Amino acid sequence: MALKADILLPGSAQGEVLTLQRPISFWGGVDPKTGTIIDARHPDRGTNIAGKILALPGMIGSSSAAAIMLELVHAGRAPAALLMPEPDAILLLGVIVAREMGWAVPPAFALPAEAQKGLHGQHIKIAADGTIGD
């Protein structure tokens, strides 16, 4: 595995990768108290994102995603890290604000959706420079 992701928000992480099958709207899609996916139309409904390295193929929906992300961090139910094809200002804003509040936050990296798919279910480490290894 010689993958290297671009750093969006710095940090390192390890854990099991959960690659979502479809884009998700965090507002109305993820329960902010538990981290469980609650969107009735989403194929990963019922899966929990807390502590996972969450790979997002894309984002849709409300500008309240930042509020849900901040709430997940505050509740201790945030993912261990975020992977996304390109920076999403709204979701990552929740992480930026949580960092300003002095709470422990997940790092975020850019990784294309194709590369995310191959990582699903694996236990990986992401170094601070974005290098992905097992």
Next chain:
Amino acid sequence: MTLHLTDAERAMANGHSGAGAAMAMRIVADTAQLMGAERLIPIASAHIDGALYHGDSGTLFAERLVADGAKVAVRSTLNVGALDLMGCSKQNLPPHERDMAKRMMKAYEAMGCEPSWTCSPYQAGHRPVLGSDVAWGESNAVVFCNSVLGARTNRYGDFLDIACAIVSRAPDYGLHRTENRRATVVADVSGLSEALRRSDVFYPVLGTWFGLEMGQAIGVVDGLQGLPNEDNLKAFGAASASSGGVGLFHIAGVTPEAPTVEAATQGHEPERRVTVTGEMVLAALKRLSTTDDESVDAIAIGSPHLSLDEVRSLDNILNGRMLAKPIYACTGRHVIRAIEADGTRAKLEHLGVIFVADTCVVVTPILPGNGGVLMTNSGKFAHYAPGNTGYAVQYGSFADCVETAVTGRLTRDLSLWR
């Protein structure tokens, strides 16, 4: 691309204007860096969507800013909160949530934001001028501000809106830049009947179609010259921003950056032209209703918040008739004050209208019981009611909604669509 901050901006981030302003500047600068902006630009005003309670963390953030001395530096109106502070309607929030929601609303007021508490700030006296840069949140307010007023804003979400207001700066990217405001798709509606194009009920439906068709792309509609009024444009934009990610639309001969189709495309050849047919808009109309159940339990109007003109229309169509089913009429306190002064509020409440101020029926628990059938003329209510309230939706025109409320039976005039 690297972000370049001025000396003054850097000093603010380092705390020269206080800890609250420093935190706000770091949030704005971090976002700018993330989105590839090279600089920050001054803004003329803000509309803040961040005071709607989603959980305790948002309240703690706002209270941290207040404690650290942050104040907004530009005119900042507030979008809806989770509570009707005017006391027109009741919310069924548990005590802890009610307390935290109220603390949150008070914290935003303490930072100097205007207690407008409306999603139609542009009809409550907040109208930035053509070409000015602003930081607005709430998808319908964003799309109206960009499209109808011609002021420039991205879709500012929770936290970034207030941070920009405090530092009076925003990241220079997206819809702040002229080249990114160009229409790439032309939608020609001139083949639809003029009666339909002149009707109120057409605009939320066309907006729903437009949002689904455009996604995040910018389109220009041709064939509506001289037809829509401001409330029609409000309904169109809100529907398009609910069904798609529309932040800016153009309507040739109507909106300020589109005197012509060519002006809207900035002289470029469009990537796509779509001829809108009766079947297309009929499909959008059908999509807005989620049930065949004709036993309507309640009617909701006012997403976006009703204008004074719309409340006057309600009064005229009702014409003193008592309601068999309640109409929840969501509006801002700017309208409540006007209709209180002339007795309209008391008159309509006596007939069975329930006014909802400062908030609305899809963002906080107001509708009774555990669901039922909700009739609405709003594309936005139709989109969000099933997920947020548990109510199924019957969609109809403003007049259909009023007649259904009076008779208690679903009444719908579909003659325009045939």
